[in-house]
Amino acid sequence: MENPAQDKAFPVSWDMFHRDSRALAWRLSSVGEWKAIVCITRGGLVPAGIVARELGIRTIETVCIASYHDYDTQGRLDVIKPVDPKVVDLDDGEGSGVLVIDDLVDTGKTMKVVREMLPKAHFATVYAKPVGVPMVDTFVTEVSQDTWIYFPWDMGWQFQPPLAKETAG
Numbered sequence: 116m117e118n119p120a121q122d123k124a125f126p127v128s129w130d131m132f133h134r135d136s137r138a139l140a141w142r143l144s145s146v147g148e149w150k151a152i153v154c155i156t157r158g159g160l161v162p163a164g165i166v167a168r169e170l171g172i173r174t175i176e177t178v179c180i181a182s183y184h185d186y187d188t189q190g191r192l193d194v195i196k197p198v199d200p201k202v203v204d205l206d207d208g209e210g211s212g213v214l215v216i217d218d219l220v221d222t223g224k225t226m227k228v229v230r231e232m233l234p235k236a237h238f239a240t241v242y243a244k245p246v247g248v249p250m251v252d253t254f255v256t257e258v259s260q261d262t263w264i265y266f267p268w269d270m271g272w273q274f275q276p277p278l279a280k281e282t283a284g
């Protein structure tokens with residue numbers, strides 16, 4: 116099943132996201148030390164900034180990947196920009212000393228592609244779904260596979276009609 120129904124909703128506010136990203140940094144702080152962060156754009160940009168601030172990491176590189184082209188449907192995985200070879204070889208090569216950050220792992224396909232680029236890196240996400248869990252070394256919160264996570268940067272305020280509708284006249 117390529118794209119199973121994800122009909123449960125897990126909405127995340129900015130406050131929640133900040134708190135959960137800090138919790139990720141807290142967890143990572145007892146796991147190891149890293150010389151650089153590689154963030155998987157675009158979703159990884161926000162948690163990478165928060166983790167970098169907490170862990171005092173100032174070298175931040177991107178790997179630019181898009182696969183959910185049509186909102187919640189995964190399509191072809193495009194690597195728009197690979198990791199700078201200088202970052203891959205920063206320590207002993209193959210991404211050692213590098214922390215890879217993304218907002219979530221779902222099927223794990225995105226992480227798998229980045230793992231091939233940086234086999235010795237440490238992989239971390241804020242949220243994880245069960246199918247993707249084997250692809251990630253550290254995460255904070257797991258949600259079920261049939262849940263869609265709604266991030267604050269994708270949401271907006273909207274009028275909610277009252278339960279009891281006014282009747283004309």
Ligand SMILES: O=P(O)(O)OC[C@H]1O[C@H](OP(=O)(O)OP(=O)(O)O)[C@H](O)[C@@H]1O
Pocket residue numbers: 155156157158159180181182183184189217218219220221222223224225226247
């Ligand atoms: O585990 P997977 O099934 O591969 O899905 C997870 C990836 O999908 C989303 O990125 P998306 O491709 O939507 O691009 P974006 O980060 O620019 O929103 C999300 O930010 C992860 O990077």
Ligand code: HPA
Pocket residue numbers: 183219221262263264265266
């Ligand atoms: O549950 C999700 N939410 C937002 N983006 C995603 N990309 C893959 N899965 C998800």
Ligand SMILES: [Mg+2]
Pocket residue numbers: 155156157158159180217
């Ligand atoms: Mg992404």
